[in-house]
Amino acid sequence: MQSPRLQVVNVTKKYPSVVANDGVSLTVQPGEIHALLGENGAGKSTLMKIIYGAIKPDQGSIVFNGIPVQIRNPKEARSIGISMVFQHFSLFDTLTVAENVWLGLGKELSLQEVTNAIEEKAANYGLEINVHRPIHTLSVGEMQRVEIIRALLGNPNLLILDEPTSVLTPQAIDRLFVVLRKLSAEGCSILYISHKLHEIRELCTACTVMRAGRVSGTCDPRKETIGSLSRLMIGAEPPELEHHVRTPGEVILRVQHLSLMREDQFGHDLDDISLEVRAGEVVGIAGVSGNGQRELLFALSGEDRRAAAEMVQLSGRFVGGMGPAHRRKLGLHFVPEERLGRGAVPSLSLAQNLLLTRTNAVRSNGWIDVRQMNDHAQKVISRFNVKAGGPGSAAKSLSGGNLQKFIVGREIDANPRMLIISQPTWGVDVGAAAHIRAAILELRDQGVAVLVVSEELDELFEICDRLHVTYKGRVSPSINRAQATVEQIGEWMSGMWPATAARESGSPDVRCVEKASTDHGGKHAQA
């Protein structure tokens, strides 16, 4: 009998305020695709970093291929055959693919040898990549491919992947799974960290579930249902959302031929974006992050007011040149994707954070009524079920989910006519996420226009009435959710939407369409 590839025995890691791993054990067999499932903060990342030698455990041991090992750093991990692909890439934008990979290896090899090795691995696993392209010209999916190739060059027999699909289109996910299955068939074990249940059921052959730093169960995910996995992960099944069919009302937000040069050199130019959101509907914008969402949201919220006035219209008023406070007065409220530092000031209290967007406690002369401010904060806290010490708790003392509930609550409490939410449930636990989605739908039923920008397709399909897709600073025409399929949206996420539909209103800019189609060609070649 072959010994297991990896055995983690009774590992404990304590931090001053939290026990990240509490007696965690895990066994991975050779050639197994083993899922590590858990919510944000369940301790998955800590465990992976312990296995990869980036963190030292307080207690416990690791046995690799039957031999007890003490891995002191990632270099040692790689030398015994453990490789890891992190969620955040460590690549130099200005260097080429080959140079980036070369940097991570020893000095023994020449650049040419490395290039050959990359091309061989790439051909072997169907990970096509042009080794001479600089990183900044690659899509996020391609960057991930570079990271995977780099990991494979060490011929690992355990490959750890941390949330690898969060940056990929559905088609790219399928291609990734093909690669992973081939690796597993060759005997390489894969430890696959995720919180996406359907992916795990599709790909993995074993699963360890973590909750609050402990292992809450192990199972064969192929034999489980989404509901049973969810119970293991959060102790409950996610509640079903209610959808009412409604006829949307008048147009609240109209974006007309919005074009803007990028502010930051790694950003995207916005290229002739047009869309509408009507009262009582939820419109979603899908797309892999970094395709102009950030720039679009800046222009919609008023944080970037370089747009011409008529490019952004709110209930018929031209607001393109107005700042955020002005737009808020007209009923446009916005929840940004970064909670700490943008949506809230980390070191200030919840009550003070209310003042960022709300003026209920501010008298006309600018005086702050502290009592009213605290009462108001308490009201938001109780109405949206935020778990916090009280109005005086610092924003950073809250968990991601609770802070998000507070920020979303702060904006909903303002009775907006138009609510724009970016990544509503990013990094939020399943319970809070369900809460936030329900609040969005409730708002819609009250006749509010809602625009949701999200990377999570499942989420968009769950709450939206219509969907747009962004790709490289452009936005697709909309499609009704009822008619959309994941495959179709996935194609659109690579820029391949019918160009004619996007220009129905006789756009003068024909050149744009041509440019767009060459983009598709390029994408095809890469794919």
Next chain:
Amino acid sequence: MLKLEARQNQSRLWTVGSPLLAVLLTAILGILLFLSLGKNAMQGIQIFFWEPISSGYRVGELLVRATPLLLIALGLAVCFHSNIWNIGAEGQFIIGAIAASGVALMAGPNTSRWIVLAVILAGMVGGMLWAAIPALLRDKFNASEILVSLMLVYVAAMFLNYLVFGPWKDPEGFNFPQSKTFSTATQIPILFSGLRVNLGIIVALAGGLGLWVFLFRTRLGFAQQVAGIAPAAARYAGFSSRKALWLALLVSGATAGMAGAFEVAGPIAQLTPTLPAGYGFAAIIVAFVGRLHPVGMVFSSLLMSMFYIGGELAQTKLGVPNSIGGVFQGLLLFSLLTCDTLIMYRIRVVPALRKPRGT
């Protein structure tokens, strides 16, 4: 072995405790300094920490020094809260003093007492104009306000010298580089006869109250703080960063200029090249030791004022250079920066490593 461990939250205890520990540390370092100079250390410490408050007159002198320090620090606190680094309060102080002198020199024997208001106002306007230069350059060209405001200190000092060596030199002053003595009508009102403390200290204390109200009770002050701690949140909220920049620099310019007016039309009563005593720089230390909080800055301005006076006393009594006062001020700042580590970190005793790496 000792180990520094990051805290989850800022320690409230050490936010207040750190300045106190820093004062203690400064005193200890001071003792070592006197010992190494072969002086009587206890006497030295007494000179710095006791003698400045040992008599009514000396307390008066303490307040005279504390007035400009506190006034300038209040304005700087607005800047530092908004993450704007005005290092040139000394220059704004000088230009304020020059502008105030310009008005004061116009007064004759029959001028009304109300000219004092014009003198103070001129000081504020002068300081604001000088602070407006870094604001404008930062706003238009994104020039670093740190460098611009600092460089302008030297320009201001040169301008002061030009005036007292040139056009404003007292024709009957035996060729000393100083202006005429101001007429008594321009004298800032004295609070107690026999002491040099003037109205300035009342204005400074009122300013402290005003700063507290501004920072913690008005939306404008809130916006100013958000601009400093979380610029992206300020942009999200719609608080203008340009407004924050201008407001911070103009307020600090006004307080520094006002301090200049109180100084030149108060204890000195004429414009001299020795006017710049480094209050503008010392006030930066006052602001930080006082935690940018009005109450804290009242205490830290008194402490820094003690070091000014202590330095002078040490010169006469111990025969050490006057600059020993500056050394104490510097020691205090470095001690504070060191002690501030305790706000974000705790010291933990950990068992020594049994097997150090590399052996």
